Amino acid sequence: MIKARVTVTxxxxxxxxxxxxxxxxLGGLGFGGVGSVRQGKVFDLELDAxxxxxxxxxxxxxxxxxxxxxxxxxxxxxxx
Amino acid sequence: xxxxxxxLPGLNRDRDMIAALTKISGKPPVTVWETDTEIxxxxxIVIPGGFSYGDYLRCGAIAARMPALKAVADKAAKGVMVIGxxxxxxxxxxxxxxxxxxxxxxxxxxxxREVKLQIANANTAFTRNYQPGQIIRCPVAHHxxxxxxxxxxxxxxxxNGQVVFRYAEGTNPNGSINDIAGIVSAKGNVLGLMPHPxxxxxxxxxxxxGRGLFxxxxxxxx
Numbered sequence: 001m002i003k004a005r006v007t008v009t010x011x012x013x014x015x016x017x018x019x020x021x022x023x024x025x026l027g028g029l030g031f032g033g034v035g036s037v038r039q040g041k042v043f044d045l046e047l048d049a050x051x052x053x054x055x056x057x058x059x060x061x062x063x064x065x066x067x068x069x070x071x072x073x074x075x076x077x078x079x080x
Numbered sequence: 081x082x083x084x085x086x087x088l089p090g091l092n093r094d095r096d097m098i099a100a101l102t103k104i105s106g107k108p109p110v111t112v113w114e115t116d117t118e119i120x121x122x123x124x125i126v127i128p129g130g131f132s133y134g135d136y137l138r139c140g141a142i143a144a145r146m147p148a149l150k151a152v153a154d155k156a157a158k159g160v161m162v163i164g165x166x167x168x169x170x171x172x173x174x175x176x177x178x179x180x181x182x183x184x185x186x187x188x189x190x191x192x193r194e195v196k197l198q199i200a201n202a203n204t205a206f207t208r209n210y211q212p213g214q215i216i217r218c219p220v221a222h223h224x225x226x227x228x229x230x231x232x233x234x235x236x237x238x239x240n241g242q243v244v245f246r247y248a249e250g251t252n253p254n255g256s257i258n259d260i261a262g263i264v265s266a267k268g269n270v271l272g273l274m275p276h277p278x279x280x281x282x283x284x285x286x287x288x289x290g291r292g293l294f295x296x297x298x299x300x301x302x
Contacts, residue, residue, distance in 0.1 A: 014228060015255070017186045066145060069138055069174065071181045072228060 002047045002055045008068045008075045009040040043067055052079060081298045082122040083109040086152065088143050091130030091167060093276065100278035101126065104294045114146045119155055124297050127152070129166030129221075129276060139182060139224045140170030149175050161205055161297055162270045166222055169262070169272035178265055178272045179237065180229035185222070186255030192221040197261055197275060198248040201241045204264055206271045209292040209302040215248050216289035218275040225254040225274040227263075237263055245273055271297075 010016050016038050023037040045062075049055045059077045068075040083101050087094055102108045110120050119125060133142035143149060149171065156162050156177055164172040172178045185191055194217055202212040210216070229237065234257065237243055245262035252259045254274070262273030277290025295302065 013230075015183065015186065015226075017184050017188050017226075017255070021188055066137070066141065069141070069181055071173075071179075071230075072183065 002049050002052060003080045004045045004047065004055065004059055005078045005080055006043040006045065006059060006063060006067055006075055007040060007078070008043070008063070008073050010038055011072055011074055014072045040073075055079065081105060081124060082107075082120075083124040083126060083298070084112050084119055084122040085109045086112045086114075086125065086127045086148050086168075088114045088127075088130075088132040088146065088148070088171075090132040090134055091128050093129035093166065093278070096276075097126055097128040097165070097278045100281050100290075100294060104281065104291060104300065105298050112148050112151070114143070114148050117147045117151055119148075119151045122155075122160065123299075124161045124163065125152055125155060127162070127164040127168030127171055128278075129168055132167055132171065135224075138174065140167060140172075140174040143167075143171045144174035144176075153177060156265070156270050159267070159269050163206065163293075163297065164270075164272040165276055165278065166220075166225075166274055169274055170224065172270060172272040177270050178263060179233045180227055180263070182224050182274070183226040183228050184224050185226050185253065187253075190221075190223040191225070191253040192219075193253065194219050195251040195253055195261075195275060196248040198246045200243045200246045201264075203241070204244055204268055204271070204296075206264065206293055206297050207244055209296040209300075216292075217280060217287055218277055218290055219279045220253050220275045222254070222274055225256065227254075227256040227260040227274075229257065234258065240266065242266065242268075244271065245275070 019037040063075040199210040246259040280290035
């Protein structure tokens with residue numbers, strides 16, 4: 001079995017109102033100097049596979065087809 | 081003209097849409113279920129609003145990958161008219177039938193109110209019964225209606241007249257770029273919009289400003 005972590009983040013230049021709200025909330029809790037917060041998503045996957053190269057290619061295809069919206073999001077795939 | 085309505089689990093504006101199409105066209109639309117791989121021979125396909133698949137992952141993301149949406153894409157490629165309202169618009173951008181993306185409202189709040197819409201292009205299959213620049217009333221109800229597209233896509237949309245509806249008179253409810261409320265595809269046969277014209281079609285609704293959109297699409301004279 002191969003375990004993988006996919007991280008999806010917003011592209012630069014895409015507004016992130018949720019990140020902004022979190023940034024303000026952190027300021028309200030007294031954490032000064034938080035310049036920016038960008039919210040993203042993490043997916044942990046378990047694949048019934050042994051071929052790491054194929055698993056990585058499959059994971060990228062999963063990101064392109066569903067896990068990320070590449071109009072607004074970037075993704076990284078890490079085997080763990 | 082014949083119409084179809086796509087049904088997906090979690091949509092909740094389907095009955096309103098079916099009622100509107102029935103009242104305006106004089107016959108009920110056929111319904112298409114999420115797993116249907118073919119859509120009957122119709123002139124207009126409508127994807128109504130709601131919360132398909134609970135808005136999981138991203139609004140419209142799961143619905144866009146269902147067999148029924150593949151069937152919608154096949155019909156759209158053949159020139160059949162498609163309208164996506166609210167969640168339907170989100171599904172159309174997720175499926176790639178329309179460019180851009182719909183992000184969380186800048187207020188972070190679910191917005192349910194009436195807005196003013198300007199007819200930004202009255203020369204489309206969906207707006208020909210309106211006057212250019214006409215301002216109409218229309219209800220909105222959404223949490224993720226903040227239209228976004230990269231600079232290149234936006235320039236192309238604006239240059240081609242693909243922006244069809246704009247929020248007018250300072251009523252932009254979601255922070256949408258260039259006040260965009262609705263766009264059409266490059267070929268002009270696929271329309272997506274966040275507002276709900278199906279909820280303003282008769283006196284009982286308090287007005288009929290939304291009727292023109294369906295009458296335009298169904299080829300009914302103004």
